Amino acid sequence: MSISQEIWPPRHRTYFGSLQIQSSAPGEPYAVTRIRGCTGVIDLGDKRTMEFAISAREIADDLARELNGDSGEGSFHGVFVAAGDSPTDAELADARRRLREFQEKLVAAADLEWERSHNPMFITDLERRAARQLSLEKPWLYDPKPTIECPVCAERIKPGVAVCRACGAILDREKAARFGLARSPRKERPRNAEPQAEAEK
Ligand SMILES: [Zn+2]
Incomplete structure (x- = not known):
């Protein structure tokens, strides 16, 4: 329960x-x-x-x-x-x-x-x-850097990111595609690399 x-x-x-x-x-x-x-x-x-x-x-x-x-x-x-x-x-x-x-x-x-x-x-x-x-x-409730939970792995991530930095799940397909991340499923990104889409624009 x-x-x-x-x-x-x-x-x-x-x-x-x-x-x-x-x-x-x-x-x-x-x-x-x-x-x-x-x-x-x-x-x-x-x-x-x-x-x-x-x-x-x-x-x-x-x-x-x-x-x-x-x-x-x-x-x-x-x-x-x-x-x-x-x-x-x-x-x-x-x-x-x-x-x-x-x-x-x-x-x-x-x-x-x-x-x-x-x-x-x-x-x-x-x-x-x-x-x-x-x-x-x-x-202390106010978090200066708000985060959300990845729906796949529950890691704290920044809102609006295209790809989860922890598990690699694509959270925003359109955005990921715009950065060229979602097109080739065969190519795996290195596990520890910081996805480019994570960077604040
Ligand atoms: Zn994740």
């Missing part, structure tokens, strides 16, 4: 391949991603393998831990595992409380940082998002 509108890149596991976690649409209280049990395979060497069952619950717990847990203490991004087919009111209330508490913690950290440095560079995207989701007005 996710009570967040954040869109995550697909999750990968050897035993199920790739899985897109559903994010709730605006106005939707939650989104459900159904998880099935899988069979994992351990390579024992000498061309011998051993299969073992992984329950849906184990997989779901693992995915929820991964999605929630990369942002420090109390990290929670609104993903949880429900006991039944759909979340109970209590489960939803608990998830909302955990998300709000984590967002309030992020905002408090940003307040402290702002008091100390008055430098918007030290405020993280995560902290800004938390303040916006809590509908708070903060002096």
Whole structure:
């Protein structure tokens, strides 16, 4: 279950391949991603393998831990595992409380940082998002260099760029073509090169 509108890149596991976690649409209280049990395979060497069952619950717990847990203490991004087919009111209330508490913690950290440095560079995207989701007005909310999220890889990029500098996705086909970027799909640009279209005109 996710009570967040954040869109995550697909999750990968050897035993199920790739899985897109559903994010709730605006106005939707939650989104459900159904998880099935899988069979994992351990390579024992000498061309011998051993299969073992992984329950849906184990997989779901693992995915929820991964999605929630990369942002420090109390990290929670609104993903949880429900006991039944759909979340109970209590489960939803608990998830909302955990998300709000984590967002309030992020905002408090940003307040402290702002008091100390008055430098918007030290405020993280995560902290800004938390303040916006809590509908708070903060002096540090203003980002001097606005960025958007690449819809493909979620990297922060400048608005209006033709090509994502991180994953190479073409975001504005017309603009990319004008700069000669979208015409030959066979020619791959070097991964780390700064696309020309990124430069501000
Ligand atoms: Zn990208």
